[in-house]
Amino acid sequence: MEPTTEHEAELLAADAIGDVIEHWGFRKALGRTWTVLYLHGDALAAADLGERLQMSAGAVSMTVTELQRWGVVRKVWIPGERRDFFEAETDFWKMISKVVQERERFLAVSVRERLGRAQAVLKRRGGGAAARARVERLGRLLNFSTMAETVIESFLASRRVDFGDFGNLLALGRQVTAAAAGKGRKG
Amino acid sequence: MEPTTEHEAELLAADAIGDVIEHWGFRKALGRTWTVLYLHGDALAAADLGERLQMSAGAVSMTVTELQRWGVVRKVWIPGERRDFFEAETDFWKMISKVVQERERFLAVSVRERLGRAQAVLKRRGGGAAARARVERLGRLLNFSTMAETVIESFLASRRVDFGDFGNLLALGRQVTAAAAGKGRKG
DNA sequence: CTAAATCTTCAGAATGTTTTGAAAGTTCAG
DNA sequence: CTGAACTTTCAAAACATTCTGAAGATTTAG
Incomplete structure (x- = not known):
């Protein structure tokens, strides 16, 4: 209809x-x-x-x-x-920032923390090659979630500067690019 | 515990x-x-x-x-x-691309389509200043969702090129920046 | 082919989420 | 004050999602 x-x-x-x-x-x-x-x-x-x-x-x-x-x-x-x-509220960016700030950021932090704890246990227990490989894979997951956090932080930082219109997105593009370049390898 | x-x-x-x-x-x-x-x-x-x-x-x-x-x-x-x-599957980017492709993209397209239909109805019915303002606000929402689609497309495009490690993110930063600059004003 | 092992499916159970509707709470005019 | 108008709260209902367990389908060894 x-x-x-x-x-x-x-x-x-x-x-x-x-x-x-x-x-x-x-x-x-x-x-x-x-x-x-x-x-x-x-x-x-x-x-x-x-x-x-x-x-x-x-x-x-x-x-x-x-x-x-x-x-x-x-x-x-x-x-x-x-x-x-x-x-x-009519400012879309303001609304999205708020949500990213309070929800995405919280989840990213909590996930990184838990993966970190899990990795610590595996490290402590040692073990053979398989165990070491497991620690290494958990490390990759951890790196990835750290990167996600970086993207979120970049977004929030770009908001704080507060450009008009599409400026935010431009700033985000630049900042994520810079952050990624700085953090270096592995993803 | x-x-x-x-x-x-x-x-x-x-x-x-x-x-x-x-x-x-x-x-x-x-x-x-x-x-x-x-x-x-x-x-x-x-x-x-x-x-x-x-x-x-x-x-x-x-x-x-x-x-x-x-x-x-x-x-x-x-x-x-x-x-x-x-x-x-161990390639995180591959997994995320797939999800973005099939879920986010689908939603973005469907939302834009519905907002467009709604705007068409309001336009057709005409009306006073308040009605015109309503069409204008719906237009802003439509612009915003078009932009979201652009970000998604950029992400998927950057994946297709397929750089190693953080290269994807670097490419995404560049492409979103370019797309945003090209599309111009209003957000 | 038959029987054991394994996998899939799906109705119903369990669980989780959102909404209702009515009671309690608040505010304010008179 | 008091009562009408309005809002909030919350237990229970309605609804939605996910899981279980068992029946049936499929596969393979013998």
């Missing part, structure tokens, strides 16, 4: 972004809600969101709370209005 | 990679299984995997089948052995 009304078009876009957000490990509802707010422009009340997206009051409440925790939606106060209104 | 035996260390590493793989939207078991094969070096039989990871025969079968579909595990035939043995 092709969308024809404005509302259907809105849902089509919201669903597409919902899929992206789900792909990144969040609830679909977060992406859909952000998109509706983003497209609408003006702030919307919780009840509006619930109606547009067919969500219960409870679901809307939890969703906007989480979106605020991630800094991608703000509560705005509208004079003379008793209800809370919400509007979307 | 700190790991002390070789087996515990293996599980610690397998679990760490399992988390990464889950973060990328696959089943944890895929990451764990690949890691055990990778660390072990020599091919293992399904029953070995089941014992090491405490999985039922059914789960092992489904898991190695899926890993083979993704090209990250191979079935090897061992002369004189009746059972199937499995070994891990």
